[in-house]
Amino acid sequence: MDGSAYRSARDEDECERRLLEGSPPNLLPMRMRLMELQAHEIARCINVRSRVGHDLLFGGFTALRLQGVPLPRTLPRYGDTVGGDDLCVLAPRRNTRTRLRDARFYHMNIPLQIVEPMPGVRCVSVVCAWFMLARFLSLEELVTLGDCLLMRRVVHDPVTIKDFDVFVTRMEKLGKLHALGRKRAPRGVKKARRAIVLLRGNMESPQEARLSLELRKRGLPEPVANLSIILDDGTVVRGDLVFVDAGVICEYDGAHHLCQLEHDRMRRAKIECSGWRYVQVTRVDMATPDARAWMARRVAYALEERTGVRYPTDDVIPLESIADRELRAMSPGWGRVA
Structure with missing residues (x-):
């Protein structure tokens, strides 16, 4: 998408x-x-x-x-x-x-x-x-x-x-x-x-941004957004959120994809036939805390299947904590002066 x-x-x-x-x-x-x-x-x-x-x-x-x-x-x-x-x-x-x-x-x-x-x-x-x-x-x-x-x-x-x-x-x-x-x-x-x-x-899209933040809050590694990938048949596709090392693509499909189902099916088949693991996310998957938890679990399962690394996703890490960790890495005195 x-x-x-x-x-x-x-x-x-x-x-x-x-x-x-x-x-x-x-x-x-x-x-x-x-x-x-x-x-x-x-x-x-x-x-x-x-x-x-x-x-x-x-x-x-x-x-x-x-x-x-x-x-x-x-x-x-x-x-x-x-x-x-x-x-x-x-x-x-x-x-x-x-x-x-x-x-x-x-x-x-x-x-x-x-x-x-x-x-x-x-x-x-x-x-x-x-x-x-x-x-x-x-x-x-x-x-x-x-x-x-x-x-x-x-x-x-x-x-x-x-x-x-x-x-x-x-x-x-x-x-x-x-x-x-x-x-x-x-x-x-x-x-x-x-x-x-x-x-x-x-x-x-705003949905991609929300999805990326949700995955990071669940403790998953940060994916690369909108990365171009060359498939086995030479086709170039752009994945919404790509976990490069694990070979996993996570994509958000909005309602407009309902009018291009056949095209999306063929595109997904080509991606999977080229060795990528594909995880589809829709608006329903982001609608409630329980739905988001299950969505993150599906992504974690795909990553574990490919890498053998298990990612617990039940706990939600506050974005403030994630940001503060990055800020302290950039400036050790962040917590004292902010």
Whole structure:
């Protein structure tokens, strides 16, 4: 799977329903789908700007939608904090908010990176918006969102892990330098630093990012994402998550694969005939803690079958612990200064 048809949970349910009814599903490629959503958000922002009669600066989820970023499916849970579907408007000063329907005003006392996805529509950059959300999102959601920003074929200007690192480093220095009148670094900076060491930059869908994190939380070795493999017949395929040394491929198949079952069967047969062990994961496998535990066990069985190494998967390792371990390896003083 190349991740070219990103779907939220609701989109996948709609896709399955239309297939069962015999209707053609909406399978727009990811980039076209995101451009459609981006155009809708730009229209909303232009409308609200015309109502207030002056320029506005958008942040948070609004800034990400304006730049065509796929958002976490848990978006509704943040309605009381960062507005959810409401427009997120950044006020120039504290207590300078305007009454505006379907909009929320926030003040961020940090240096902002401002971009203009369309003339007259201003918002913060995707990395800046990602950092603004760090204090609200869980670490897993923050990493998944970061991996979405790093995907290929994005609508916004491409970013790298280095861009995240540079921005968060600036935020860490704010408190130490007492810049902008601050006495400490912005909230969420420690979580953002943890998230950066978990970013991989070569995912092709949010589902792949979540699946990779789940396998790491279960104590399995880290796979290589989207590795090109040459099969025995000369065909080149790209595996979602590849355990190279064990010869195991783990792939996430979303609802859009229901329309290409025959193609997928032939592809899987070629992969297995070339000596690879294939593990298929679907949305159902990621839906509940019990389902995720069984999914991880299936991957562990495949690895054990090939390597003889047994991987217990019953215990879930907190992502914070995994990130802290990597950070301590990079900087032994991390635990004392973070």
